[in-house]
Amino acid sequence: MPLTPITPYHYLVLSAALFSIGVVGVMVRRNIIIVLMSIELMLNAVNINLATFSYQLHDGAGQVFAMFIIAVAAAEAAVGLGIILAFYRNKETLNIDEMNTMRW
């Protein structure tokens, strides 16, 4: 089977598929840790997009922005998991359907 050469569109399709998997995870799963992990998948899809265009346009700005996204994802994971720990200590649950109070 003759394989076509890899173009940026291949990478973009991969990124779109990974992003859609992340969307399904956020919408379908009810465990908040898995929802956060699905968000990480979506951020990774965006990073693949940025790296692809950086490669295509010979411009390093895409890689720099991907690095900023990684930094923000690290901050988000730290604060999000802190909130999950605090919530779990109070309510003994990880189900986001039961996370419906602003204070208790």
Added chain:
Amino acid sequence: MLESIVFYTLATLIIGFGVLVVTTRNTVHCVLFLVANFLCVAMIYVLLAAEFLAIIQILVYAGGIVVLYLFVVMLVNLQRQPATAPGRRPQARAGFALAAVMLAELSAILVFSASHPASVAAAAPPAPSGMGNTTMVGLLLYSDYLVPFEVASMLLLVAMVGAIILARKDA
């Protein structure tokens, strides 16, 4: 030819591990599949000539963030299984529909732009040779993007303080 084989292998692994992350019941297994997914994405970065980004991906994502997830998963060992809420199925169906619509839209945009490749021709000339990927990224980070770089460091500091305060026992 070799690039095609590597790309299709990596793409299959990425999609497969992504599906496993979303579908697996055991949360610890989910986190481990996430690590595998991140490592494959790092190899995609190498394929895209972004070696420094690949190293950062392995160090920060696969090494740091995932370990954080693993700690939290093991700290909150769930005794009771989360009860499946009664009104859950419609939302799941809506989630699949939303993802399908988004995938269709993104594919439509891609097919459309693939048939109009004029914009690709406007690519900038390649960077001067003799300058590695890390050198280029470092120069950009410390010249054009110095202010965002410092803001990112401040954000990480604030996030660190916030996470410590949130996760304290007597908070």
